[in-house]
Amino acid sequence: MPELPEVETTVQAISNKLLTQKIDSLEVHESRLRYPFKHNWVKKIDGQTIVKINRRGKYIIIKLVKGALIIHLGMTGKLYFANPQDPLKKHDHFEFKIGNMNLRYNDPRRFGCLIWTNNDPLQHALLINLGKEPFSKTFSGDYLHRKGRKSETTIKNFIMNNKVVVGVGNIYANEALYLAGIHPKRKTCNISLKRCDELAYSIKRVLAKAIRSGGTTIKDYFSPSGEPGYFKNKLYVYGRKNESCRRCKNKIKRMIIGQRSSFYCSHCQT
DNA sequence: AAATTCTCCTGAAGGC
């Protein structure tokens, strides 16, 4: 399940290979993704040169000379490099033909998307209202404290809200709350500035560490060159129900918050 | 209006 580290890993990998390259053609095999792909976009993309690849939240932005592509990996989306003669795999929905390599998109659940925009992608309706980037200087304990001082929702829902901060999905929300020692069900408005500082720092730290490990592979994620992420071995709580807390040895507990599995240590998190 | 629930989808896992 791609979260920010997996998207960042993907962006770095494809950027290394594709910058300044020309897209010979885009072939769409299945347009029924989260947002249907419009086939008249193809002629706007074919023959264009890639000038920049970056991300905003979990959206991958491929800037072309004119216009840009926006890709979201959804739950199970993967971009990977293939040789042109390799047969398509099940759920390969589209591919870019670039010189002697193909960049293919595989997504069993089809929660991802491919969108073309003529305008500034950051102004696109899907991106314009996104919250702060976790690595930005202005994403701080002070920001969380101010933004959340009237919020009645749980802190876990709060940090998973893309209008607050982008890129924090279920895995890293659980991990960051553990590192900060905050119970996931605690009401946001009841958290002190000092603890918000610890939480903002923990979010930055867990995301940065996961990027250095190449992301987290639970079962779906692989990098464009086929490497799994190695952060799974470093998880403190996610997926560790009934295993012992790495700090206090008590059993990790599981509860549902906002219809998502939440893992925590009731001794270390209050 | 913020908070919560619903929805899309497939594959894996578990129960009987």
Added chain:
DNA sequence: TGCCTTCAGGAGAATT
């Protein structure tokens, strides 16, 4: 062995 149910969750849409 095989069929059924349940679960996984990103995030916009719908609902409360």
